[in-house]
Amino acid sequence: MSDDPPSPLLTLRGIGKSFLGVRVLEGVDLDVRPGEVHAVVGENGAGKSTLMNVVSGVYAPDEGTVALAGTLRTFRGPRDAQRAGIGIVHQEFNLLPERTVAENVYLGHEPVRRGLVDRRAMLSRTAAFLDSVGESALPPDALVGQLRVAQQQVVEIVKALALDARLLIMDEPTAALADHEVEQLYALVRRLQGQGIGMLYVSHRLKEVFDLSSRITVLKDGSRVTTLDTAETSADELVRHMVGRELSSYYPDRARPEEVGSVRLTVRNGGCRKLRGIDLSLRAGEVLGIGGLHGSGRSALARALFGVSPFTTGEVTLDGVPVRLRSPRAAMRAGIAYVTEDRKGEGIVAGQSVLDNALLASRAVLPGWTARGARAMRVRELLAAVDVRAAGEDQEIRFLSGGNQQKVVLARWLALAPRILLFDEPTRGIDVGAKSAIHDLVRELARDGAAVLMVSSELPELLGMSDRIAVMRDGRIAGELPAGATEQDVVALAVGAAPEAAA
Secondary structure (H helix, E strand, O other): OOOOOOOOOEEEEEEEEEEOOEEEEEEEEEEEOOOOEEEEEOOOOOOHHHHHHHHOOOOOOOEEEEEEOOEEEOOOOHHHHHHHOEEEEOOOOOOOOOOEHHHHHOOOOOOEEOOEEOHHHHHHHHHHHHHHOOOOOOOOOOEHHHOOHHHHHHHHHHHHHHOOOOEEEEEOOOOOOOHHHHHHHHHHHHHHHHOOOEEEEEOOOHHHHHHHOOEEEEEEOOEEEEEEEHHHOOHHHHHHHHHOOOHHHOOOOOOOHHHOOOEEEEEEEEEOOOOOOEEEEEEOOOEEEEEEOOOOOHHHHHHHHOOOOOOOEEEEEEOOEEEOOOOHHHHHHOOEEEEOOOHHHHHOOOOOEHHHHHOHHHHHHOOOOOOOOHHHHHHHHHHHHOOOOOOOOOOEHHHOOHHHHHHHHHHHHHOOOOOEEEEEOOOOOOOHHHHHHHHHHHHHHHHOOOEEEEEOOOHHHHHHHOOEEEEEEOOEEEEEEEOOOOHHHHHHHHHOOOOOOOO
16 A cells, blocks of 8 residues: 555646736746645745636646646636636635525526526535535525625635535635634635545635645745645744744834833723723833734724724823814824724725825825825835835835735825824734734834734734733723733633733
8 A cells, every 4th residue: 555645636837927027927836636735825926826826727827837637737717727626715705795605606507407597406506515515504595795704705615616626726715704713614624625625725824824734835936935744844934935034033022111101092981882891091102902802892992992983981081181082083183093904995095006095194184285295205205114015106006915005004194193003903914024014113113102002813913012912802801911921811811711800
């Protein structure tokens, strides 16, 4: 009996691709075995998305070969790749919300009986697929628009299975999932492995890469750096290959006692629809981390302080003076900036330029701006200072990487010289190199005297960046932890396994 690994399901050899003379992929080799989760990692711009688009038939490679089960294939488009057994689940789903689960699963290839769509067969087949992935409780006749994000992701996966997918590409599959939904995805991935389906798994989150994959391929500047056996590598080694530095350099040094100033903001007994009894203080020069489970009130706290869904009870003071933050404009005029967790939906205007996006806040609250005025010049200086990588200030922001989009948002707020910065998931969907740059910027702002409140779902980030941590549960602050707290400390407060302490 041979111990050799099974023959590859997918084999890429020497894949190259250029756009307008710019080399995006160069000589990439990669293979995926049946039932294997093969992770693909790298910084934004490393070539991950382009490689996935080559595999899924969106782009034809300029050089190299694609083989499925040993047979060379040339795809003339995504439909060709689907017919060959390749499915892709994008970070942003491609579903029709007003149609049912079954109608989405069989869209474009509905079963037909006597010239009409056989709805009974469509429902029963969809139910069988849902049962095969452990989701039998999801009704095939439910409207997709009424489903939770995790359920919509299941629909996307079942869509691929209904087309007889043997290889599944998963692009940032946990980006929009709550913590408890991530475990559900893990279970689903393992069920698919058991069915012999190979998976290309693209993610910025190293924890899930190590949890799920058996091998990891690192891309950098369009080339394959290495392919590693997951069990024989470490996060430090992986990061070295990705960005050329140690994992320990992710987080800048915390504030020293002498760098923390006076109390900048206080909330006493603050309450609104999603919050109750909020008591907290925030000092100049510090980063106050906000932890807790999804739905605990973390984002609601940031939005209340920015006047999006303002406090209706209690008192808020800025530098000791009571204030009423009833709208975002009022918060901005009080010197508060807010970097939303929903960068695409609320943080940027995708069709506008880099400069226009960076000027949004200034235009809203400061009179007398012009494209050639001092305010615009200051914004240009800030775009350079935060190292935004773009073809130019007139480039539409939607063409920038997530990390560069976030830097534009930061420059927008820095133009107002805010006293308080509210960050909600500041590095969500950003590669490890850009994360480090954002972390450095956040800490630099605190050292310059700003008071920073930072919400984060990533425990290593929360622990690495925070001078103090307030943990939320059920719309309240369950307790406060000092710098140096452990993941267990945070989770215990978040789930109610530790006694509450006054913040």
